[in-house]
Amino acid sequence: MSSTLISNYFREANLPHIWCPGCSNGIVTRALVKAIDELGLDKNKVTVVSGIGCSSRAPGYLDFNTLHTTHGRALAFATGLKLANPDLEVIVITGDGDVSAIGGNHLIHAARRNINITTIVFNNNIYGMTGGQYSPTTPTHALGTTAPHGNIDKPFDITQLAAAAGATYAARTTSYHVNQLIKYIKKGIENKGFSLIEAASICPTYYGRKNKSGSAVKMMEFLRDNYIDIKAYDKLPDDKKIGKETMGEFKEITLPEYTDEYLRLIENLKGAEK
Amino acid sequence: MSKNIKLMQGNEACIEAALMVGMRFYAGYPITPSTELAELSAEKLPYYGGKFIQMEDEIAGIAAAIGGSLAGLKSMTATSGPGFSLKQENIGYAMIAEVPLVIVNVQRGGPSTGLPTSPAQGDIMQAKWGTHGDHPVIALSPESVPETFELTIRAFNLAEKYRTPVMLLTDEIVGHMREKIEIPAIEEIEIFNRLKPIEGKEYLPYKIEEGDIVPRMASYGEGYRYHVTGLFHDETGFPSNSSENAELMLNHLMSKVEDNLDDIITYEEYMIEDAEFLIVAYGSTSRTARSAVKILRQEGIKVGMFRPITIWPSPEKRLREISKNIKNILVAEMNLGQYVYEIQRIVKSNSEVYHIGRANGEVLMPSEIVTKVKEVL
Amino acid sequence: MNSHVEIRLSGSGGQGLLLAGVILAEAAIFDNKNAIQSQSYGPEARGGASKAEVIISDEQIDFPKVISPDLVLALTQIASDKYSKTVNQQGILIVDDSIELDGNYNYGRVIKVPIIKTAAEKVGRSIVANIVAVGLIAELTQMISRENIEKAVLSRVPKGTEDLNRKALMEGYLLAQSVL
Structure with missing residues (x-):
């Protein structure tokens, strides 16, 4: 029932959104709202923080506490909010460039602290807002306006990066696999610790046109046909792995959470001499 | 009551004052000669129910401090030359988003890594022009340990009153030397707390109520569900890129300081x-x-x-x-x-x-x- | 001594001279005087020649750094070579008896006494040489009351070491009396 989702959780006066036709940002944003709705979270406590980029415009459309920060710094602002008031349900919306290039340091350290923030990465493999420059997740050999002769960089796997850095929940799916995306976001929010959910997304306007990926529908079909669950992928013979991408839950463990630890520290000092 | 006279370092006096005026959130990154500010905050804040966090870098330090302030706590960060350079973008963010914040810069020799343990007053122009665009700056400079105490109190009060980052520009000499200081009783200290939304009245996060200098500030989580952005925005808090609105906003940012010089200077x-x-x-x-x-x-x-x-x-x-x-x-x-x-x-x-x-x-x-x-x- | 006294304490890092400076400044404040303590900071926390400076005055202290020390203490040869000659001509130079002084300088009044040895042998711990020096300086200059010196020492030394430090202070007084 998307109409009630819109009236209950969106700032309708700010719609329509600025995203291009065929962009998958709307799908991922709706998945987040659907997850929040299904979890029955208190809107007054939900705080959505973003950096700079196409996806980072999403909070402006959402009827929560919303904070649109500087490029790459969403997680650092969010860390301050969460530590200052642990009752807030802090969710970060970010893009591949925002979170793994300019904000890469904040990502690994937020993950390391295991602070209870849920990060949703809209990964469209390109800098869309600035017109199609290659990002840290642009595939090698792909084209971008700053990779006119083909990208010679190697891409990051953001989900595995977060998992390795200390996130206690890390999962990837795509903007095609919406139900799975909603499920992962719910699990991420429910995880008491740092969670990262990567949504493989599409940018038909810049990435698609530059790389002749075809229409938005064709790009969605690519997500449908080429993302394979990590467990199934592991069983494939090497020659069948070529051109395939992985999705699924990469990490799900329980560890002490940062703000809990800080509150315990305060508790332990109570009654002690200042 | 006997006078509370102490021998104290400038950096110590700063944190003593900050705690008395109600600082309850500190986020920063260690840098000489400001490290005592982080160390003392880490030690003392938990006793007051406050929070300290050592962030991964200088940029994150100010970003988290802005977050702390939006959550309703009086927040500060501290640094020295190289870190002050790194913080500039988010100083501008706090200015345009009108977030109260105190930034202490214990100045040392520069440029670059420069002279980490030696005093300088090389960040005077950076304080004024370091972040891009037009904006007013409030920066205070103490000459002694007692004045560091006094101006830290003022910095927080001005930050809360004018909803703007306020800089305390000290230097290695004032920060590190020990001097006689009389710590006043808490009742003797004037404390200004940010104005909260008027209950029962519709809240527009960037609307200035009659008789006020700046918009009233709700904390995140209090039920107002508003938007904060570094883009030019109108009274609703949502982005607006019309020239008319940009001019109105800039006029407000400038005039809230320039119309109150007698109170600030x-x-x-x-x-x-x-x-x-x-x-x-x-x-x-x-x-x-x-x-x-x-x-x-x-x-x-x-x-x-x-x-x-x-x-x-x-x-x-x-x-x-x-x-x-x-x-x-x-x-x-x-x-x-x-x-x-x-x-x-x-x-x-x-x-x-x-x-x-x-x-x-x-x-x-x-x-x-x-x-x-x-x-x- | 004068109503404005500049003191430079020198030795090697780790000898507790910063603490000695803090104690002298704090004791002066307890005595209703003005005082400023400062030190030079370097990247190395231990070893080398280190110094701590104190200004004690009945007047307001403007310039916060020592310009022309009325009293210089040197506990090591390296520190002495670097700082002994900075004492002004009416001033007092106090050196540990392990130090050789270059005869080519006019040091003011020189007091050469076994500070480190006193700490090690009479008090039992060489680490309290700084407190022996505090007692020595306080008694020689008569700037600060014994009561407040002791109060400052006890407020700044680690808990559990009060007796040790009180003894060190006392030995410092005795050293001063031996040369008065």
Whole structure:
């Protein structure tokens, strides 16, 4: 029932959104709202923080506490909010460039602290807002306006990066696999610790046109046909792995959470001499 | 009640004052010579139910502090030259989003890594122009340990009152030296807390209520569900890129400071009644200057000192007035010439403006100022 | 002594001279005087020649750094070579008896006494040489009351070491009396 989702959780006066036709940002944003709705979270406590980029415009459309920060710094602002008031349900919306290039340091350290923030990465493999420059997740050999002769960089796997850095929940799916995306976001929010959910997304306007990926529908079909669950992928013979991408839950463990630890520290000092 | 007199470091006095005025959130990154500010916050804040976090870098330090302030806590961060450079973008963010925040910069020698353990006053212009775009700046500069205490209180009060980041520009000398200080009782301290939304009235996060200087500020989580952005925005808080709106917003950002200069600006005048020669100095250098004034006065030379305590906005009106009767002004500062340009701008053709300064890590000596004054005469 | 006294304490890092400076400044404040303590900071926390400075005055102290020390203490040869000659001509130079002084300088009044040895042998711990020096300086200069010196020492030394430090202070007084 998307109409009630819109009236209950969106700032309708700010719609329509600025995203291009065929962009998958709307799908991922709706998945987040659907997850929040299904979890029955208190809107007054939900705080959505973003950096700079196409996806980072999403909070402006959402009827929560919303904070649109500087490029790459969403997680650092969010860390301050969460530590200052642990009752807030802090969710970060970010893009591949925002979170793994300019904000890469904040990502690994937020993950390391295991602070209870849920990060949703809209990964469209390109800098869309600035017109199609290659990002840290642009595939090698792909084209971008700053990779006119083909990208010679190697891409990051953001989900595995977060998992390795200390996130206690890390999962990837795509903007095609919406139900799975909603499920992962719910699990991420429910995880008491740092969670990262990567949504493989599409940018038909810049990435698609530059790389002749075809229409938005064709790009969605690519997500449908080429993302394979990590467990199934592991069983494939090497020659069948070529051109395939992985999705699924990469990490799900329980560890002490940062703000809990800080509150315990305060508790332990109570009654002690200042 | 017996007086609470202590021997205290400047950096210690800063945190003592911050805790008394209600600072409950500190986020930063360690950097000499400001580290005591982080260490003392880490040690003491939990006893007050406050939070300290050492972030992964300087940028994250100010970002988290802004987050802490939006969550409703009085927040601060502290740094020195290199870190001050890194924080500039988010200083601008706090300005446009109107987030109260105190930024302490214990100045050291630069540029770059420079002289990490030596004093300087090299960030005067960076404080004013470091972040891009047009914006007002409030920066205070203490000359002593007791004044560090006093100005830390003021910095928080001004930040809360004008909803803007306020800078405390100290230096390695003031930050590290130990001096006598009388700590006032909490009841003697004037504390200003940000104005909260009017209950029962519709809340527009960036609308200025009648009689107010700045918009009222709700904390995240209190039920107002509003939007904060670094983009130009209108009363609703949502982005607007119309030129008319941008102009309105900039006018508000500038005028909330410029219309209240008498409330914001403080300065000290020392022996200026009959002075024919004026030394302008601020921060720890003013102690050298005061000592020089005493020496010169003993020799019958009619010299006085003008000390801006609020560096930005500069005490323009008063200094221009004084300069009408002063032939020569010597600006003394621990840099190769920064505030001197502001003084020249202020006094115009009223006085000849000279400069004495150094940025090699050594403080200016009273004898050097004495010699320079005599040279000019 | 004068109403404005500048003191430079020098030795090697780790000898607790910063603490000695803090104690002298704090005791002066307890005595209703003004005082400023400062030190030079370097990247190395231990070893080398280190110094701590104190200014004690009945007047307001403007310039916060020592210009012309009325009293210089040197506990090591390296520190002495660097700082002994900075004492002003009316001033007092106090050196540990392990130090060789270059005869080519005019040091003011020189007091050469076994500070480190006193701490090690009479008090039992060489680490309290700084407190022996505090007692010595306080007694020689008569700037600060014994009561407040002791109060400052006890407020700044680690808990559990009060007796040790009180004894060190006492030995410092005795050293001073031996040369008065």
